[in-house]
Amino acid sequence: MLSITKPVATRRPGLxxxxxxxxSLLASACAFTPPEQAMIAQQPKTLPQRNITSxxxxxxxxxxxxxxxxxxxxxxxxxxxxxxxxxVQTGTKEMLISAISQMSVKSNAFNFIDFEEYGSVFVxxxxxxxxxxxxxxxxxxxxxxxxxxxxxxxxxxxVAESVGxxxxxxxxxxxxxxxQVMSVVSVDLNVGNVLNxxxxxxxxxxxxIVVRRTGQAVDGGATISKLGANFNLSFNQSEGMHSAVRxxxxxxxxxxxxKLLQVPYWRxxxxxxxxxEVTAVARSWFDAMSTSEQISFVQRALEGQNRYQGAVNxxxxxxxxxxxxxxxxxxxxxxxxxINFDLYADxxxxxxxxxxxPAPDRAPDPFIPVAAEIAQPISVNLTTPRGPAHRYATGxxxxxxxxxxxxxxxxxxxxxxxxxIARIFPNRFAPDPYLPARQPLYLPGAxxxxxxxxRAGVTEEVLCVAAGSEIGRNLPxxxxxxxxxxxxxxSMDEVAELLGQASPNGIALSRVEITVTx
Numbered sequence: 001m002l003s004i005t006k007p008v009a010t011r012r013p014g015l016x017x018x019x020x021x022x023x024s025l026l027a028s029a030c031a032f033t034p035p036e037q038a039m040i041a042q043q044p045k046t047l048p049q050r051n052i053t054s055x056x057x058x059x060x061x062x063x064x065x066x067x068x069x070x071x072x073x074x075x076x077x078x079x080x081x082x083x084x085x086x087x088v089q090t091g092t093k094e095m096l097i098s099a100i101s102q103m104s105v106k107s108n109a110f111n112f113i114d115f116e117e118y119g120s121v122f123v124x125x126x127x128x129x130x131x132x133x134x135x136x137x138x139x140x141x142x143x144x145x146x147x148x149x150x151x152x153x154x155x156x157x158x159v160a161e162s163v164g165x166x167x168x169x170x171x172x173x174x175x176x177x178x179x180q181v182m183s184v185v186s187v188d189l190n191v192g193n194v195l196n197x198x199x200x201x202x203x204x205x206x207x208x209i210v211v212r213r214t215g216q217a218v219d220g221g222a223t224i225s226k227l228g229a230n231f232n233l234s235f236n237q238s239e240g241m242h243s244a245v246r247x248x249x250x251x252x253x254x255x256x257x258x259k260l261l262q263v264p265y266w267r268x269x270x271x272x273x274x275x276x277e278v279t280a281v282a283r284s285w286f287d288a289m290s291t292s293e294q295i296s297f298v299q300r301a302l303e304g305q306n307r308y309q310g311a312v313n314x315x316x317x318x319x320x321x322x323x324x325x326x327x328x329x330x331x332x333x334x335x336x337x338x339i340n341f342d343l344y345a346d347x348x349x350x351x352x353x354x355x356x357x358p359a360p361d362r363a364p365d366p367f368i369p370v371a372a373e374i375a376q377p378i379s380v381n382l383t384t385p386r387g388p389a390h391r392y393a394t395g396x397x398x399x400x401x402x403x404x405x406x407x408x409x410x411x412x413x414x415x416x417x418x419x420x421i422a423r424i425f426p427n428r429f430a431p432d433p434y435l436p437a438r439q440p441l442y443l444p445g446a447x448x449x450x451x452x453x454x455r456a457g458v459t460e461e462v463l464c465v466a467a468g469s470e471i472g473r474n475l476p477x478x479x480x481x482x483x484x485x486x487x488x489x490x491s492m493d494e495v496a497e498l499l500g501q502a503s504p505n506g507i508a509l510s511r512v513e514i515t516v517t518x
Contacts, residue, residue, distance in 0.1 A: 055250040059102040061268035062254055066107035071261045072405040073381035073438075076100065077113045077194070078147040081187075081249075083154075090242045092187075092249055096147060099253040108405055108438055109261065113143040144383075145200075145260065149189035149252075151245065153208070184210055185244060189252045191260050202284060203259045205252035209244050264348045273349050286344045294339050295320065301347045302327060379405040380466040382412075382510040391515045398451040398514060400462055402441040408466035408508075409433040412443060413495050414451055417458035417516060420486040421495065424451070424462075426472075427483040433472060449484060453516040460514040463492045467503040474502040 066072070081092040097112055104110045191203040251269075258265020262285045266278050273279070289297065292314035299320055302308035308323040316339075325337035331346055381403045384390050392398055402410060402425075410433055412425040426433045429447040443462075444450060453460055476498050481487045489495055492511065500507050 055099075055247060055254065056102070058254055058268040059099060059250060060105075062103040062258065062263075062265060063106050063109070065258075065263045065265070065268065066103065066109035066261065069261070069263045070379060071109045071263065072107055072379045073403050074110050074145070074261070075113050075143040075383065076110050076145045076147065077143040081147075081149050081151070081189075083151045090245050092151065092245065095246050095249040096189075096253060099250045100257070103254070103257065110257070143194050145191050146194050147189060147191055147256065149187060149205075151185065152188045152206075153184065153186035184208055185248065187245070187248045187252050189249075189256050191256055200260070202281075203256055205255040207248055207252050207255070209248045267349075273345065279345070282345055282348065283341055286341050294344070298324060298339055298343065298347065378408050378466050378468060378506075378508040380408070380410070380464060380508045380510045382462065382464045382512050384512055384514070390512055391517055392453055393517050394453050394456050396453070398453070398460075398462075400443040400512065402435070402443065402464050402510075403438060404435055404466045404508075406437045406468070408435050408437075408468060409470045409472075410435045410441065410464055410466050411471070411499060412462060412464040413492065415461040415463075415492055417453060417455035417460055421489055421492065422486055423479070423481075423483045425464075433470065435466070453514070456516050456518045458516050460516060461492055462512045462514070463495060463509065464511075465496065465499045465507045465509050467499075467507045468505045469503070471499065471503045471507075475499075476502065 078093055078096055081096060083090070083092070100110050100112055186206065186208040189205045190199050192199040254265055254268060258268075259281070264273070264282070266273065266275070271278060273282070286294070295316055296312055296314040299308055299310070299312045299314075302323045303312065305327075307327055308320065310317065310319040310323075321337040324339065324343065325335045327333075328337070328343060329335040333342055333346060383401050385399050385401075386392065400412075402412065404410065410425065411423065413421055414424045415421045425441070425443055427447060429449075430445065435441055451462075478488045479495070479498055479502075489498070496507075496509055
């Protein structure tokens with residue numbers, strides 16, 4: 001009988017080890033993170049933190065200044081702020097918007113308008129200047145000003161230094177080294193008029209910052225050009241350059257917005273008013289005022305300190321002269337009762353009252369003093385979608401937007417090309433004159449009527465007033481006529497005068513003159 005013998009298997013150590021490893025991997029697979037825990041695993045290991053920059057306190061200070069000086073409801077936009085150097089990729093426009101927003105929390109000084117649908121400011125301005133062009137969408141508010149600028153300079157490593165040394169001993173070698181690299185980045189910002197794209201003279205900023213990197217930290221110093229003011233800053237090591245750019249944008253925004261609205265912005269940067277460049281800026285503001293504007297400013301400022309009880313009318317009278325002389329004597333100025341730059345500089349160095357309104361078109365009429373129970377002076381702003389031009393063609397419906405900085409009761413009147421005047425708000429379709437603070441009121445809005453010019457070559461007008469209390473019951477008979485029908489008055493000035501008489505607490509006014517073209 002034949003038999004077959006099976007060969008005995010030879011043990012191979014490598015194969016055995018591989019098998020053991022495979023079994024180990026299979027066993028360890030049981031320790032994988034379950035899929036349902038993936039959302040937990042992706043959570044950040046540290047909590048987010050609010051970005052507190054070197055100029056956060058200065059931005060809040062600007063908000064307070066705008067409120068004290070009565071600056072509110074300015075419409076502004078911005079172009080992209082490119083990096084002309086091609087080396088700093090950061091969202092500078094969004095930094096600008098954030099800075100403007102932070103300085104408008106309480107004052108509502110600026111409302112930022114995003115117009116990207118229209119492309120560049122050049123396209124928007126050309127579009128608005130053509131009264132025969134396509135209509136602007138309902139509710140779109142045209143800004144009066146725009147900001148443009150760029151990161152214009154980045155000199156990396158203008159200073160690069162290192163130092164090191166060491167010592168060798170029998171048991172060990174000991175060494176040490178240190179290094180630093182300094183870079184300079186500059187930003188230029190300017191403000192222009194949206195309609196004609198004309199840059200406003202003197203409303204610009206050209207500031208620089210030095211970023212210093214050492215082996216342990218990043219710090220820097222910002223400088224306002226011409227003022228000789230330096231600021232010591234500190235940044236995170238990995239975000240040094242971008243944080244430096246944010247600080248530079250905030251610093252420049254404070255400067256250009258302060259110059260635009262003519263408030264003493266240097267106080268928020270702790271720069272002395274005796275600085276020669278600060279004095280030059282303030283003097284240029286004073287010299288640009290007319291005599292009437294200088295008188296009105298002083299009257300409002302002294303009224304804010306209860307030193308003057310007369311009318312804010314821009315006219316020098318005995319009461320104004322006496323109030324000026326008393327203030328000058330107390331402050332150590334030449335007490336001659338006259339308005340000069342020394343008086344103006346002393347007033348803006350304190351927290352007195354309202355400054356001049358450098359509006360791009362017609363400035364709102366001065367606020368008539370209110371009683372003590374009113375929390376703050378009411379400011380009213382009336383605009384059209386045509387921007388500062390206010391030009392409409394015959395047959396083209398006029399649209400307006402009204403805003404107030406405080407809760408108020410509003411009344412609006414329209415004068416057509418023939419001189420007829422009618423009340424357009426409140427009306428039978430919107431009978432409530434109450435307007436909450438900062439809430440836009442669109443005229444005519446949803447009401448089934450339009451304001452349509454019929455005659456070319458004439459000027460039409462819309463007047464809106466705001467009061468801290470309802471004045472409808474106190475209106476004289478000539479103003480109690482039915483809405484949307486001509487009333488028995490001679491002019492808009494008469495309407496304003498009668499409304500002022502009906503309000504014991506005072507009123508604020510804003511007017512828009514509309515040029516009608518073919």
